[in-house]
Amino acid sequence: MMEPWNELEAARAALMDLQPDIRGEVSPGAHILGVLALGEGSVVLPGTVIEGHVRIGRGCRIGPNAYLRGETSVGDGCVIGHAVEVKSSLLGNQVFVSHLSYIGDSIIRDDVNVGGGCIFSNFRHDAGEIRMPWQGELQPTGLNKLGCVVGAHCRIGCK
Numbered sequence: 001m002m003e004p005w006n007e008l009e010a011a012r013a014a015l016m017d018l019q020p021d022i023r024g025e026v027s028p029g030a031h032i033l034g035v036l037a038l039g040e041g042s043v044v045l046p047g048t049v050i051e052g053h054v055r056i057g058r059g060c061r062i063g064p065n066a067y068l069r070g071e072t073s074v075g076d077g078c079v080i081g082h083a084v085e086v087k088s089s090l091l092g093n094q095v096f097v098s099h100l101s102y103i104g105d106s107i108i109r110d111d112v113n114v115g116g117g118c119i120f121s122n123f124r125h126d127a128g129e130i131r132m133p134w135q136g137e138l139q140p141t142g143l144n145k146l147g148c149v150v151g152a153h154c155r156i157g158c159k
Helices: 004-015
Strands: 035-038 053-056 067-069 071-074 079-082 085-087 095-099 102-104 112-114 131-134 137-140
Touching: 004 053, 004 071, 004 131, 053 067, 067 071, 071 085
Parallel strands: 035 053, 053 071, 067 085, 079 095, 085 102, 095 112
Antiparallel strands: 131 137
């Protein structure tokens, strides 16, 4: 199994080759400032800004007023809601980040609900290298920006 930080970097590199492909609906009030591949049945609502190389799967609801940037991949059946920012992250299928949250340089696996107001910080206050537990040891990642890795079926900030 690949280390999560290397998985994130490999996915980002692959997204750089993304070509525009809109199969869903983009509201006239949304702003696409980069490359977007949008799956069937997905909708990008007014006020949403998409920058960079962003892939969104089928049956998703993005916005209103969401901000997706960097190299970001969103799986099928996801909700990225009001005032949610997602930067350079991988989101699996059935991921719900419905409102007022920040997801930075993170991996979120399938079937995860992120409650309102959650911040997945991606930067050390001393700007040092991020280290992450992996296979029982604290491993250097070579990165100065890395957020969270969330396993499948988690509920964060929810009762």
